[in-house]
Amino acid sequence: MPQRSLNEWLSLLEARHPTEIEFGLDRIGRVAAQLGLSHSLPGKKVITVAGTNGKGSCVAALEGILLAADYRVGCYTSPHFIDYNERISLNGRFVGDQTICSAFERIESGRGDISLTYFEFGTLAALLIMSEADLDIVVLEVGLGGRLDAVNLIDADIAIVTSLALDHQDWLGDDLDQIAAEKAAVARPGRPLIYGDEIPIPGLLVAAGDLGAQLLLNGRDFLPTEFNTTAEDLSSSTTLPPVSVACAVQAARLVDGSLSKSVIAQGLQQVNLLGRFQQIDIEGIRLILDVAHNPQATELLAQRLSSTNHRIIAVAGIMADKDISAMLATLAPVVKDWFFCDIPGQPRATTARKLAALLYNVKVSINALGVGNVVENKSPVAALQAALDNASIGDTVVVFGSFFTVGPVLQWLNHGQKGSVSGG
Numbered sequence: 001m002p003q004r005s006l007n008e009w010l011s012l013l014e015a016r017h018p019t020e021i022e023f024g025l026d027r028i029g030r031v032a033a034q035l036g037l038s039h040s041l042p043g044k045k046v047i048t049v050a051g052t053n054g055k056g057s058c059v060a061a062l063e064g065i066l067l068a069a070d071y072r073v074g075c076y077t078s079p080h081f082i083d084y085n086e087r088i089s090l091n092g093r094f095v096g097d098q099t100i101c102s103a104f105e106r107i108e109s110g111r112g113d114i115s116l117t118y119f120e121f122g123t124l125a126a127l128l129i130m131s132e133a134d135l136d137i138v139v140l141e142v143g144l145g146g147r148l149d150a151v152n153l154i155d156a157d158i159a160i161v162t163s164l165a166l167d168h169q170d171w172l173g174d175d176l177d178q179i180a181a182e183k184a185a186v187a188r189p190g191r192p193l194i195y196g197d198e199i200p201i202p203g204l205l206v207a208a209g210d211l212g213a214q215l216l217l218n219g220r221d222f223l224p225t226e227f228n229t230t231a232e233d234l235s236s237s238t239t240l241p242p243v244s245v246a247c248a249v250q251a252a253r254l255v256d257g258s259l260s261k262s263v264i265a266q267g268l269q270q271v272n273l274l275g276r277f278q279q280i281d282i283e284g285i286r287l288i289l290d291v292a293h294n295p296q297a298t299e300l301l302a303q304r305l306s307s308t309n310h311r312i313i314a315v316a317g318i319m320a321d322k323d324i325s326a327m328l329a330t331l332a333p334v335v336k337d338w339f340f341c342d343i344p345g346q347p348r349a350t351t352a353r354k355l356a357a358l359l360y361n362v363k364v365s366i367n368a369l370g371v372g373n374v375v376e377n378k379s380p381v382a383a384l385q386a387a388l389d390n391a392s393i394g395d396t397v398v399v400f401g402s403f404f405t406v407g408p409v410l411q412w413l414n415h416g417q418k419g420s421v422s423g424g
Contacts (some may be wrong), residue, residue, distance in 0.1 A: 002109045003101060003105070004094070004099070004101060004104075004105075004283065004302065005101070006084060006085075006097040006101055007151065009101060010084055010118075011102075012149065013097070013118045013121050013122075015207070019182075022098070024148055025126050025148060025150070025152065025153055027114050027115065027116060027120070027203070027397050028116060028120045028124065028150050028153055029153060030109060030114055031107065031111045031114055031116065032124060032127070032153060034110040035106060035107065035110045035124065036126055037124070037131060037153075038288070039143060039153065039154060040154065040155055041127070041131050041138055041154065042097065043138045044074075044130070044135050044136065044137060044138050044139075045129075045136065045138070045157045045158070045333055046138050046139075046140065046154055046155065046156050046158075047062065047137065047138070047139045047140070047156060047158045047159075047160065047251055047255075048139075048140045048141075048142065048151060048152070048154070048156035048158075048159050048184045048186045049062075049139065049140065049142065049160045049161030049247075050146045050149075050159070050160065050161050050162070050183045050184075051140050051160070051161045051164065051183060051196070052162075052163050052179075052183075052294065052296060052411030053162065053163050053292075053294065053296055053297045053324065053382050054163050054196065054241050054243055054244040054247075055141050055142065056077055056103035056141065056161055056274050056291075056306070057162075057240050057241050057244035057245075057273060057277060058196075058244040058245075058247050058248050059139050059141050060271050060273040061076055061087070061240055061244055061245050061248035061249075061267075061268060061271055062139055062251055062252060063075050063092065063139060063271075064267035064269075064270045064271040065248060065249065065252040065264050065267030065268065066136075066137055066252060066255065066257070066266055067091065067092055067270070068249055068263050068264075068266045068269070068389075069252070069256060069259055069263050071136045071255070071256075072091055072133075072134060072135045072137070073090075073135065073137050073138075073139065074089065074090050074091075074129075074130040074133055074135045074137070074138045075088070075089045075138075075139045075140075075141075076126040076130070076138075076139070076140050076141060076151070076348070077089055077125070077126075077140060078119065078122070078143050079403050080403075080407075081274050081275060081403060081406065081407040081410050081411075082407060082410055082411045084122075085097065087122060088100065088125070088126045088129060088130075090129075090130070090133050091135075092133070092348065092379050095129060099129060099423065100125055100129070102236070103124075103126075103128045103129050104121065104125055105172070107121060107124050107125060107128070108235040109111070114137045114358065117150075119143050119150060119325050120150045121155075123143075123151060124150075124345075126140075127153075127154065130154065132149075136400070137255065140154065142186060145182045145183065146161075146177075146182050146183040146184065146185045146186045147149065147181075147182045147183075147185030147186075148182075149186075150188050151186070152185065155188050156186055156187065157188075157191060158191065158192045158194065158254055158255070159184075159186045159187035159188070159191065159192065159193045159194070160193075160194045160195075160196070160247050160248075160251055161180075161183050161184060161190075161193065161195045161196065161204065162243060162244055162247055163196050163197050163243060163296065164176060164179060164183065164197055164201045164204065165294060165295070165296035170309060172258070175203075175205075176201055176203065177201060177202060177203025177206070178203060179203070180201040180202075180203035181203050181204070181207040181307075182205035182209060182306075182350060183205035184203075184204050184206070184208055184213070185207065185211070187208065188211070188213065188277035189211055189213065189415065190212060191213060192212075192213070192214045192216055192251075193208050193213040193214065193215050193216065194216045194251055194252055194254075194381065195215065195216065195217055196218050196224075196243040196244070197218060197219065197243070197248045198218055198219055198243075199226075200217060200357055204375040213421075216245065216250060219247060221250070222246055222249070223246065224242040224243050224245065224246035229274050231321070239279075240271060240276070241276075245268065249264055252264065252267075261411065266291075272405075274289070274410060275289050275291045275403070275406045276290060276291065277289075277290050278290070282388065283393070284393035284394065285391045285393065285394075285395055285396075285397060286308075286385070286394075286395070286396045286397070287388075287389060287396075287398075287399070288395050288396060288398040288399070289398075289400075289406050289409060289410065290306075290399070290400045290406070291400070291401075291402065291405075291406050292400045292401070293318065293327075293390055293400075293401055293403075294322060294323065294327065295323055295326040295327050295329075295330055298326075298327045298330045298331055298400065299328075299330040299403070301398070301400060302331050302333070302334050305331075305334050305335075305396065305398060306334050308396050310335055310396060310397045311336045311337070311391075311392070311394075311395045311396070312334055312335050312393075312395070312398060313335070313336065313337045313338075313339065313387045313391055313395060313396065313397045313398040313399075313408075314331060314337070314338050314339065314387075314397075314398050314400065315321045315339045315340075315341065315380065315384050315387050315388060315398070315399045315400070315405070316339070316340050316355060316383075316400055316401045316405070317340070317341040317342070317343045317349060317350075317352075317383070317400055317402055317404065317405035318349070318350050318355060318401040318405070319346070319348045319349055319350065319357075319401075319402055319404075320348055320349065320350045320354075322350075324355065324358050325348060325358050325362055328355075328358060328362045329360050329362045332359070332362050335398075337372040337373040337374075337375075337387070337390060338359060338373065339375045339377055339379065339383040339384075339386050339387040339390075340352035340353075340355040340356050340358070340359075340374070340375070340376055340383065341376075341377040341378070341379055341380045341381070341383035341405065342377070342378050342379060343380065343402065343404050343405060344378070344379055346404050349402070349404065352376035352378075353376055355376075356374050356376055359374060359385070360374075365399075379408065380399070380404075380405045380406075380408045381409060381412045382406050384397070384399060384412070
């Protein structure tokens with residue numbers, strides 16, 4: 001029987017499991033045991049990154065620093081923007097289709113009649129690949145929550161919680177202290193737990209104490225101001241969130257206490273991160289791509305945009321399970337024109353029409369701040385094209401709301417319609 005291609009595998013995995021998300025470590029644990037995977041990756045130090053926002057930025061910063069320090073590093077992140085291969089990297093390079101397909105085949109042979117979600121299957125593949133690679137350090141990004149997320153199958157030597165806010169309430173609930181406990185559960189007794197919020201959520205402090213973790217707090221045990229991560233200071237076109245950088249630097253120093261400031265700075269300068277305040281110049285128009293998809297993230301985005309003196313145009317596509325009104329309210333004071341979009345192929349997405357209606361209600365509630373165009377579009381790319389046609393030199397177009405909004409835009413840009421995206 002011919003081997004399946006990666007696209008064939010992914011289509012099979014998407015169609016096979018009845019639910020997109022199914023918490024619990026029992027099923028994946030049994031399959032992992034069949035594959036010879038334990039709760040550790042022998043010979044490798046494991047760093048697990050959880051949190052509401054800033055996980056991807058933290059993983060990228062940590063990878064950059066450790067590679068600059070000549071460590072061999074594997075990273076697992078999710079979701080991807082364009083190619084599934086983005087989820088698994090070894091020493092800064094995405095793994096190839098064949099490597100992933102071979103891991104998928106082994107999982108398929110070993111799982112028996114145990115059903116696995118798309119994410120669980122992919123997590124096992126990443127763990128298999130990295131367990132057999134010649135690595136010093138493995139960095140794992142939690143998909144959702146922490147305690148029952150598939151990534152928590154592996155015991156972390158160092159755990160990070162970047163930030164805490166309400167998000168994914170359908171799965172995690174509306175109690176921030178409870179969410180904090182879920183995310184803190186990636187820590188292990190007697191091992192470091194790095195926490196990035198400047199004002200700690202009480203539930204995390206309690207959970208860390210109950211776990212017996214060695215808690216390291218932002219502002220008490222480490223400082224986010226040591227490394228300036230503005231676009232002017234970094235060669236990357238991405239502005240990294242200071243909290244994510246601070247957590248990454250603290251983790252790197254736990255790995256190697258002799259790391260110099262120059263090596264850390266070099267690692268941060270090499271960070272090449274898609275979709276996190278990624279800035280691209282298109283014929284004099286500043287395009288910003290940001291996957292901000294909850295109120296905490298859009299508030300930070302609004303703060304970053306507020307310094308511009310030119311018109312800001314927003315392209316937005318958002319999932320229906322988000323607090324959309326709160327997201328729009330944070331950006332309404334700085335955005336002039338809105339280009340909302342449907343997201344084809346995503347049944348969880350809000351329609352452009354619903355987004356426009358929610359914006360109207362937000363505008364009414366904040367005394368109808370001046371708003372220009374409000375346009376509904378059939379896709380993220382169509383919305384971007386319309387926004388660019390509407391923009392003038394010096395304007396800023398910001399695309400936000402979801403990986404499923406930014407991803408198609410990145411793909412369109414990379415195919416040369418408006419030039420290519422080389423970094424950021």
